[in-house]
Amino acid sequence: MTDLPILFASEKELISAALQLGALDVGHGLSEAEKRLAASSAKQRVSAKRVALLRDSILSGNDPLGEGFSSIRSAETRRSDGATYTPEGIVQSMVQWAANNSSPSRVVDPGVGSGRFLSAAGRAFPNAQLVGIDVDPVATLMARANLCVNGYAKRAKIILGDFRNFTERTAGQTLYIGNPPYVRHHQIDAVWKDWLAQRAAELKLPASKLAGLHVYFFLATALEAEKKDVGAFVTASEWLDVNYGSLVRSLMLGELGGKNITVIEPTAQPFPDAATTAAITTFEIGAEPKTVSFQRVDDLASLGKLGSGRRIRRDRLATEKRWSHLTRVAERPPEGxxxxxxxxxxxxxxxxxxxxxxxxxxxxxxxxxxxxxxxxxxxxxxxxxxxxxxxxxxxxxxxxxxxxxxxxxxxxxxxxxxxxxxxxxxxxxxxxxxxxxxxxxxxxxxxxxxxxxxxxxxxxxxxxxxxxxxxxxxxxxxxxxxxxxxxxxxxxxxxxxxxxxxxxxxxxxxxxxxxxxxxxxxxxxxxxxxxxxxxxxx
Missing domain, CATH: 3.90.220.20 (DNA methylase specificity domains)
Structure with a gap:
């Protein structure tokens, strides 16, 4: 994504660069955890020339901080934390869908990472408040720096915390957009598994404690969003078929108001650190479209306009236990x-x-x-x-x-x-x-x-x-x-x-x-x- 070589020797140096790029100027001040990281990184100053190069790269639409983070912290460690960053092509496609289908006064990224989605959304929605949430203080510092360099410091708010606890409401429409963290159920605390079951029950829906973390984020969005809010999430596609994914499928046909599902083959590397089939899901809270569109692409260049593809009636979807096959155009066997x-x-x-x-x-x-x-x-x-x-x-x-x-x-x-x-x-x-x-x-x-x-x-x-x-x-x-x-x-x-x-x-x-x-x-x-x-x- 970036034309700048990755030269960060450590996370401390990366954090120092984020601070020098203006991380302190975003939102309502740093959390205690962020302050501790900032203090421990104070001696790792990055040269002014290097900071200038980083700034220029960010202003050109790149993410040198996020790429540096991905280089320093191993793919295995980041996968266990759900920190798999999204390629620019997917980010732009999702933001473009949002621009074509909404006029939000607020944009919320529930797993903000280095701020790729919020940076793109800041350009697409020049008057919207930008809210990013993440549990990793290194990520929130990077997001703060990227937003500051892009000129969004005054309308941005970065929260070190868990999206499942996010309850802030706002007047006007909210866009929920991002890449919810992929964490398997083995790593999810029992208290959160109880939360999933209890909150799903409020909607009279069953929930499996085998669900991955991305399922929790769909539910949290359905619970907190207001009618007419919209969303676009990119996740692993397994919820389309596995038993625990029935909660997301039910939400898509109910509270979330599912609009479109685009499956991206792993050959396109939708998540560069994991050979995984991805699904981009778009929705409008409270909508009841007669059909949901399904499509499948082999490469990011073919991603095109979200919302196109095969249209499937909602009443049929309600009877289907698995959905991924609906993204495939029926292949007519050759003669014989x-x-x-x-x-x-x-x-x-x-x-x-x-x-x-x-x-x-x-x-x-x-x-x-x-x-x-x-x-x-x-x-x-x-x-x-x-x-x-x-x-x-x-x-x-x-x-x-x-x-x-x-x-x-x-x-x-x-x-x-x-x-x-x-x-x-x-x-x-x-x-x-x-x-x-x-x-x-x-x-x-x-x-x-x-x-x-x-x-x-x-x-x-x-x-x-x-x-x-x-x-x-x-x-x-x-x-x-x-x-x-x-x-x-x-x-x-x-x-x-x-x-x-x-x-x-x-x-x-x-x-x-x-x-x-x-x-x-x-x-x-x-x-x-x-x-x-x-x-x-x-």
């Missing part, structure tokens, strides 16, 4: 080709809830063979199979007990009950999955699938003919032919899938992992059985 779903049903593997318990090991010694099943438990078992799983002895075994233990013989039941005491001591009965099963001890493995595929990896999925009779847990999918397939046809199908399916057909998450949900895999285009067995398509 069909969707994989016409040949096979695709089913995700069993969720055990506690692999350490339900995959056999020393803790399960003594269990009868009748409850032990060779099972695909690692993706590499499929990847390394060469397309053919044939030796069950190379696989670990999953423990699948009957729901009714009376089905067991007297001797087998004693051995099982002895194991269940161990399983209980390991907490197997108390997890969410176990508590929602008919019997906590019965994981319910599916019948062995004739073809096994991987579910998630940093590469295209792997496929294997399952001659080992292996079951599969949720690291894999099972392909079950709708009509009987002979061995020649199954082998030909596996061979085609192994060599012709790309990552692009799935969804890519933070860290570069690509997932293929069952319905996404069923939409993959494959040759008809006649072409497969003829060999002309391989």
């Amino acid at each position: 080709y069909v969707e994989l779903g016409e040949l096979c049903r695709v089913h995700r593997g069993t969720v055990t809830g506690a692999n350490g318990v339900w995959i056999a090991g020393e803790h399960s010694a003594g269990l009868p063979d009748s409850v032990l099943f060779p099972t695909i438990t690692r993706a590499r078992e499929v990847f390394n199979s060469g397309g053919l799983l044939k030796d069950p002895d190379l696989l670990r075994q999953a423990i699948d007990l009957p729901t009714d233990l009376d089905e067991l013989s007297v001797s087998d039941r004693k051995r099982v009950e002895s194991f269940l005491k161990v399983a209980k001591s390991m907490g197997a009965h108390s997890g969410y999955v176990a508590r929602n099963r008919k019997a906590w001890w019965s994981i319910g493995l599916r019948e062995a699938a004739p073809i096994i595929s991987t579910y998630m990896a940093r590469r295209p999925p792997g496929f294997a003919l399952n001659k080992a009779g292996a079951r599969h847990i949720n690291i894999a999918h099972g392909l079950y032919p709708r009509d009987p397939m002979n061995e020649k046809l199954k082998r030909a199908l596996v061979s085609y899938l192994q060599h012709n399916i790309s990552q692009k057909s799935g969804r890519t998450y933070a860290g570069g992992l690509t997932k293929f949900e069952p319905r996404e895999m069923e939409r993959v285009i494959v040759p008809s059985p006649e072409l497969l067995t003829s060999g002309v398509c391989l």
